[in-house]
Amino acid sequence: MKSMGIVFSNIHDQSLPELTRRRTIASVPIAARYRMIDFVLSSLANSKVTEIGIITKTKYHSLMQHVGSGKDWDLDRKNGGITTIAPFVDAQSGPLYTNRLEAMINARSYIESSKADLVILADCDLLANVHYNEIIDEHLESGADVTAAYKKIKFVRKIDRNVQELEVDDEGKVTGVRHHNECTGSMNYGMNIYVMSRQMLVGILNEAQTYGFKSFSKDVLPRLLRTYSIHGYEFKGYIRSISVLDEYFKANMDVLDRDIRDEIFDNKDFPVFTHVLDSPPTQYGPKAQVKNSLIADGCYINGVVENSVLFRGVRVDEGASVKNCVILNDNIIENGASLDHVVTDKRVLVSRERRLSGCEGYPFFIGWGESL
Amino acid sequence: MKSMGIVFSNIHDQSLPELTRRRTIASVPIAARYRMIDFVLSSLANSKVTEIGIITKTKYHSLMQHVGSGKDWDLDRKNGGITTIAPFVDAQSGPLYTNRLEAMINARSYIESSKADLVILADCDLLANVHYNEIIDEHLESGADVTAAYKKIKFVRKIDRNVQELEVDDEGKVTGVRHHNECTGSMNYGMNIYVMSRQMLVGILNEAQTYGFKSFSKDVLPRLLRTYSIHGYEFKGYIRSISVLDEYFKANMDVLDRDIRDEIFDNKDFPVFTHVLDSPPTQYGPKAQVKNSLIADGCYINGVVENSVLFRGVRVDEGASVKNCVILNDNIIENGASLDHVVTDKRVLVSRERRLSGCEGYPFFIGWGESL
Amino acid sequence: MARRKECVAMLLAGGQGSRLYPLTKYVAKPALYFGGKYRIIDFPLSNCINSGIDTVGVLTQYQPLELNDYIGNGQPWDLDRNYGGAHILPPYQKTEGTDWYKGTANAIYQNIPFMEKYDPEYVLILSGDHIYSMDYNRMLQEHKDNNADCTIAVLEVPLEEASRFGILTTDSDNKITEFEEKPKEPKSTKASMGIYIFTYDVMKRYLERDEEDRDSDNDFGKNVIPAMLGDGCRMFTYAFEGYWKDVGTIPSLWESNMDMLAIKKELNLADPSWRFYYRHAPRHPHYMGKDAVVNNCIIAEGCEIEGTVENSVIFADVSVGEGAVIRDSVIMPDTSIGRGAIVNYSVISTRVKIGENATIGEPFANDSSKITVLGDDVEVGSGENVEAGSSLEGSARGQREVVS
């Protein structure tokens, strides 16, 4: 039983505009040294899924640089391996696709030419270590036509964004799909991870083209529910959807929790791989004071860092203070500067004595390459 | 002294429409197992140029599959290696570039971020084993700002197409550039291969953008001639420009000549690499009659083949006859079929007893996947 | 941080191949050329990756240089994995002393640290001298279904040939009841192919015990398998069907090359779903000259054929001059056959130079003692005659001496 993966790199770009101005959601940096796609690629590879199509649309230059030949995930294979499916624009082609279904129709020849039995569809918006092999096993055991993964979530605050809720009966059968514009209370949160036979997906794509369907979850899924059996896979682990900036901030803070760190990173059969940069180790100077923080390689820290996540190559000078922050790669925080509840994109320079402060639930975002 | 290469994969697509309907000129198959870009990539790699940007525009899917990570040319490198520079279309971007200059402006950040001293520009329309290291050496010795390669060619027939002629004085200095719409008589045929410092190219691109120049050879080169010294490198080896179908046919036939074969393929320091397919060896049946032909791996031949070039995986059944033909990959020529002066694209099936015949100077072309 | 690999393959590639001398003078047997494009080791390596086994230890000892180079980083077989992949395992010095590999079991024993890195449940033991296509994963499935300690792949052989093999007797469930090496009076026609799957923990226990026994030859067939059988371990046969050839002698090497000329081959080299991979060199497609005559043969890339080639397997970069005739022969890479030379019923190794109008061997006579063998770098002068059945070996400078 051979499986292939289809990974959507651009879906959800619009929900995190700050960080997706020059990149896809797949290449958004997370947890001090990773990018969002690392979790999907690593876990597929760890589940022995070694034929993976990454569907891209726009702004995929940084994604391609990060993924490269797939070597870092051991996915540079003669057969299968990673295929980037970009819109190979030519004069005849229409406008770029805008959703999952159109994207897969664009990738149909890739999907049709595979020899895999099963297809796994996945997005890049979740911080989680999903074990795809378990979903596949449950899919096969259930005998269902499609398996959809969900997570029982209780939202303590109302959050504005589109979510898909699955109705699942006691036998684990999906009986309905609902779409909401906000998240509130308890629900079976649809993870947009699907497993089905490759032949079935090809059939769906043919039908979608014939009938002009536009959306997988709004047009196709309800039809499937009427005719086919859809099994619900309940994911029981940690999950965080990187949907808005505050959730992005919280996802980073989550990793300061030892249990979450252990679950995501310390499963020996499900390690998380990322693109290798050969950074030197991080060095702490004589004035460093660092507490409850996750620190990547290649940093030089001689100031105060607390409750923060620092990516590779960050410099925190003597007398600088970084608290409750997410500091992306190659930032320089100069002497006397002070940051609190700040998220900085890459290559930001915060000059001496500068004081920047957001607040809980509303972090202050500083864009790529700014010098303040 | 470090050099980088910029390879244009789409320039000249329009001159060979039959074979570039679904591919770039760079991925046009040639000489039984190669693609046009193999000659440029191999020779750059053999010249120790291991940082190469391939500029693509449209229809580059087959090119990316062929080149992959660059492994087959030993160009999958941590530093440098092959970078495919596609138009990373986003909502804001304008129309696709239409010429060399616009393409390089699109690739400017790639060129600017390199650490190379020199840049080599090259197209993919020439069948030749150009030793780029010699051009670099001559460029450095001459002390010129730019070196342009040319070949003294005598056209025996008039051929309709755009050519660039270089005027070169006795010291090897380029004194003028002329453009013709047809080739006739003797000329210094411009090979569109240029060497210059990377800084100079960056300057040219800045200027081109400021002044809105459109064409490298029509706008930029004449200006350079006024201000800078341009050295002409005379290429003395075999060369054939794959410009129109008949030239494509002739290029393939040229390789039946032992001297040309030796020159292109049998220089031990300049081997030609191509994408590896693990074909089995070619097998000849008891009825095979094969003369003066170049035959790739993975064929099964039990018929008559004369003065022809057969690509990988071709089957010629008993009683079939293939004379003066270029037969691309995975064709099947059935029992009793007869082909003369025919060029077939990939996956063509010629049924039993079918007779197809072009003539000298006007080969008959059969498109991809046709069954006749 | 040992991530588990369910099954690790250990490929015994140390054999000296003395019955293939002089072809094995400079190279280990698994590095020998086969079938126009391949080396023998391409078959087990390709079978591994096609069976989903991506971790292969290659145990080398004798003349490993060319083999090491050939395997390199494992990339041609998709075995250049970050975790797993192909690893060359030569003998090495330890703090307590140094050992060359003794028997097959000792070679595996010495590499217990290698295997344990992958914490395997099963180990597949392979050898590097067989040509075949086999899905080891099916065999592993049977091993698991049988809850076996050891599964041995077997082939049905004609009763009259059975005494050349290790013969296994089984009950109706394929459970092995008896094992005899080269029995005079074989009780079964199930011949061991030298391909074993062991449950790792059981194998480790028996290897350790075998090491303690100073009288043991440390060989799987002679010592470990009989010991396990004696203790009542759960041992099963796995029935293999299809083409399988041990290429351990010159006649069998010649014959199996000739097998590749059949139009309906038992071993399909062109199956796109079960490719046999090999390491490539940059060579142009082969050229058939204006007066070439070919008939029932395999010709690899880089060749320049101006003469006649019939019923033969011609490897890469071989040149055959005008008027030369090659029949019923195997010609290995980079060899040149001068104009007018005649080669019959021969196995010609790599980098051989045959002068103009020389004669090698006699026409095919179905008598394998008449096969003529020229080793690496042999040079045969113009007009010279090499008698049928001769075996010549060359030196680096191309002189030669008769070895048999």
Add this chain to the structure above:
Amino acid sequence: MARRKECVAMLLAGGQGSRLYPLTKYVAKPALYFGGKYRIIDFPLSNCINSGIDTVGVLTQYQPLELNDYIGNGQPWDLDRNYGGAHILPPYQKTEGTDWYKGTANAIYQNIPFMEKYDPEYVLILSGDHIYSMDYNRMLQEHKDNNADCTIAVLEVPLEEASRFGILTTDSDNKITEFEEKPKEPKSTKASMGIYIFTYDVMKRYLERDEEDRDSDNDFGKNVIPAMLGDGCRMFTYAFEGYWKDVGTIPSLWESNMDMLAIKKELNLADPSWRFYYRHAPRHPHYMGKDAVVNNCIIAEGCEIEGTVENSVIFADVSVGEGAVIRDSVIMPDTSIGRGAIVNYSVISTRVKIGENATIGEPFANDSSKITVLGDDVEVGSGENVEAGSSLEGSARGQREVVS
């Protein structure tokens, strides 16, 4: 089909490293950890690729398993080349017999076939026990400019230390006039770094001659270099400036790790144009706990630091419990330090387990005999005290015994 490589590097990685015992009990010296992220061999390998030398033979012999694994296909150093790249070269059996490597010159001699594949003009000889950053290409340029037969990289050393080195005396053109191994009365302060460039043909001739001499130790320093000098070969020094450390002893290993703590390091590990490459394992960024105290230290990925770390180099995946204090120490990967434990002036190897409230060593005293060393897999029980200057080695199961 030998395509030429101008210069091939041969890296002698066979040293047993007995002065680094017990750290070298299970691994060859070049595989020892260094600087928080690296192994010693990362330095010569990175220098090679950064100098444009992409063909490196790594000669292994003693405990090569971990080193072989670490080098693997050479990919981390960009040495996974189709043509060239990193190749492990263990001793092997030949038709005529088998040999372990004797001296350094014999090791290179035995690998003449490897070098000749690349038809090199020059050979760079390196060893695997030095930490430094060096552009070999500049040295090669000087070698060519001097039209030399051999160029030896030298370092200026204080006169009082010169008698510990091989000392070269030169004329004003840097042409070597005299060479003395560890002279009692050194005539110069130019110490050989054990880095040689030879013109290949000359070296081959001298290696062949040295092999014929049965009294020779087959060593470059003792035999080959003096023989060449005696014959009047053109031999030059190449003056190296910068950080260079031989990490052949426990004190020098400790010291050179401490050197990496300097803010202005002599050896810049962060230079983007001269990266030191290493093989990665998938580990998360390190975590500094709520009560962590750090001061002047290097900490690698995967660590979980809840205690105090000062003036120390902490490798990957080390855990330091609450209240534990580490000072002036080197802690290698996968080691855990229990709550309240105190570690002073120590070198702690990999997979060591230190129990709660244990005490290892005494505060730094500038007396290298007081460095405490715990070998691989040592376990120290809760509350136990390991005396300063002890050297313990562990077994696979974590027991331990005193070695000095």
